[in-house]
Amino acid sequence: MTKNKIDLKVVLLGYASVGKTCIVYREMYNQFGDTHTTIGGAFSSKRAVVGDTEVLLGIWDTAGTERYQAVNRSYYRRANAAIVCYDLTNSETWEKVTFWAEELTQNEPDIEIYIVGTKLDLIQHGEQRAIPNIRVEETAKRYNAHIFETSSRTGENVSLLFQTIAENFCKKTNNGTNLPNHNNNNSIGNSVKVDQKSEKEKGGCC
Template sequence: MHRVDVKVILLGHGAVGKTSLLERFVNERFNESLSYQNTIGAAFASKQIQIDDQKLVLGIWDTAGSERYDSMTKIYYRGARAAIVCYDLSNQATFNRAKYWVRELRRVEEKCRIYLCGTKNDLLEMGHEPTPSLEAVEIYTSGIQAKFFITSSKTGENVCEMFREIAEDFLSDPNNREELKQELISISVNDKRSSCCAFLHRI
C-alpha cells in the first residue's frame, strides 16, 4: 500500500515493547526475539482497517526509544494524527519517559491525539505490581485529555482495540472525513492522468 490516511507514531523508552505492539497489530503474531531488539531510527508498517463503510490505511512509524535518537525521532512524529505513547506497566522509569514524549507532542503537534499505552500486562497477571499505580496513571491521562489502554502484545490483549479506536476517533472529526474525500478525488484524477501519459508514451 502506498496511500496513508492516518499517520500514527509509536513513542516510548527502549524495550517497552513498541515493535512487538506493531508486529501484533500488523502481522497478528508475537515474536519473543523482538522484545530484545532496539529500533534504530524508525521502522514503518501500514495496515488497512475498516470502520463501518470507511476503509482507512494506518501508516505506523515505530521510533527508537534511546535518548541518543531523540532529535531524529522528532522528525518522524511531525504531522502525526495520533501518537501511541508506550510505557512498561511495571517500570516507573519508562512512565517518566512517556511523560517526556507527551510534553514534546503538546509542544510541536498540538492537534495530535495521544493514546497512553501500558504494555506487558501479561507480566502483571504473573504477579508484578503496576508502577506507578493504575489509578495514578488514569488521573494523569485524564489531565492530559488522552486515552489509556492496557495491552499485552504477547496475548494480543487490547492491541487491535486500541488501533481501532484510533481510526474511529479520526473519523469522528468531520474535517478529517472531508480531507479523505479530497484525497480520493485527487488520487482518482492522478490515476487518470497517469493512464493517459502511459498511453502517449507507448505511441
C-alpha cells in the same frame, strides 16, 4: 463496499524495551516473537474499516534510546495519533510518558495521544504494577489522552487500540457520520479491563 479512503499517521514513542516494536508486530502479523532494537524509525502500514471509510494507517515505530530523541521528533511531525508506551512493571519507563506527552502537546496540538501500558500479561501473572492507576489517569486528563493496557504476547487489546485510533480519527474528521458505535472506546481516565492470563518472563518485549 467502502466509499471513502483516508490516511492516518500513527507514531509510537517511549522508552527503549517497553515493547513498541512488539505491538506493531502483533498488529501486523498477529504473532508474538523476538524483535530487534529499532534504529531510527521503522514504517508499517495497515488497513482498517470504519463504517463506510477505509483507513490506511501509516505506523511509525521509533527508537527509544536517548541519542535518537531528536530524530524521533521528525517522525511525530504531522502525525494524527501518538501511542506513548510504558512498561506497566517498570517505573523508570514512565518518565518518558510525561516527556513525550508534553512534547506532543506543545508541538502538535491537534494530535490524539494514547498512553499505553505494555506487558499486561506480567501484571495478570502476579507482577506488581509500578505506576498506580490514579497517576496514569491524572496524566491522561492533563494531556486529554486516552488510556490502554496491552499485551503483545497474548494480543490483548492490541487490535482494539489501533481500531479505536482509526474510529476516533474518523469521528474527528467526519463529525461521527456513518460510523459504528464502538462500545470499547476508552474515555479519558478509563483503562481497558482484561481477564486473560499468560506466562512471560520479565524484561521481555510484550
